[in-house]
Amino acid sequence: MEKNKSEIIMSFLLNRRSVLAAKLNEPGPSKKQLDDIITAGIRVPDHGRCSPWRVQVVSKEGQRKLGKLLSEIVEKNDEFEKKEQIDYWYNRPQSAPCLLIITLSPNRDNLSKIPIIEQELSCGAFCQNILNASHALGFSAQWLTEWPAYNSEVKKFLGYNEDTKILGFIYIGTSLEAPKERKRVISSEIINYFD
Numbered sequence: 501m502e503k504n505k506s507e508i509i510m511s512f513l514l515n516r517r518s519v520l521a522a523k524l525n526e527p528g529p530s531k532k533q534l535d536d537i538i539t540a541g542i543r544v545p546d547h548g549r550c551s552p553w554r555v556q557v558v559s560k561e562g563q564r565k566l567g568k569l570l571s572e573i574v575e576k577n578d579e580f581e582k583k584e585q586i587d588y589w590y591n592r593p594q595s596a597p598c599l600l601i602i603t604l605s606p607n608r609d610n611l612s613k614i615p616i617i618e619q620e621l622s623c624g625a626f627c628q629n630i631l632n633a634s635h636a637l638g639f640s641a642q643w644l645t646e647w648p649a650y651n652s653e654v655k656k657f658l659g660y661n662e663d664t665k666i667l668g669f670i671y672i673g674t675s676l677e678a679p680k681e682r683k684r685v686i687s688s689e690i691i692n693y694f695d
């Protein structure tokens with residue numbers, strides 16, 4: 501690869517940051533851009549070609565309906581602080597112009613050869629490629645789970661079985677300001693050597 505190109509790509513990888521879903525504005529990706537983003541997602545390591553990733557693209561109306569459901573769940577659940585939380589969760593899925601829901605669809609015929617953890621890892625890589633492709637196109641994004649990813653009413657509402665794993669709600673949009681740097685461990689803290 502040309503030096504200039506590899507420097508650009510490395511700088512992109514070394515500086516990538518998520519932007520909070522609440523700070524993602526219009527515009528979101530066009531249909532073609534979203535297709536490219538998802539196609540980049542598919543280009544991940546996938547042992548045994550299990551294709552264990554699925555994406556639900558949530559339309560504006562879908563985002564509103566999902567928000568309505570979340571606010572209703574909050575309203576009837578005593579664990580949540582009331583009014584503010586109801587509004588918060590009504591608006592949450594509508595935070596960004598584009599919302600993707602990534603689920604694990606394990607290839608069960610292959611499980612003896614490709615254990616579930618490997619299929620889950622491929623899904624994680626899928627999500628990361630979606631973030632990277634979104635950022636590469638000039639958008640910002642955030643990968644969230646929060647309680648809705650683990651809630652059976654939410655799963656049912658979205659058309660999934662109780663045992664479906666929602667691995668992420670990925671919000672994509674345009675950030676008006678660059679995110680501040682986030683404190684991270686440095687490489688020497690996580691590396692050990694074996695000779």
Ligand SMILES: Cc1cc2nc3c(=O)[nH]c(=O)nc-3n(C[C@H](O)[C@H](O)[C@H](O)COP(=O)(O)O)c2cc1C
Nearest residue numbers: 516517518519520642643644645646647667668682
């Ligand atoms: C599987 C997964 C689930 C996540 N869920 C949440 C979440 O529910 N809430 C949250 O604040 N951040 C969550 N995050 C973290 C954010 O996606 C993001 O990494 C964080 O805001 C830091 O930004 P960075 O990507 O620039 O490091 C999750 C990350 C992963 C990998």
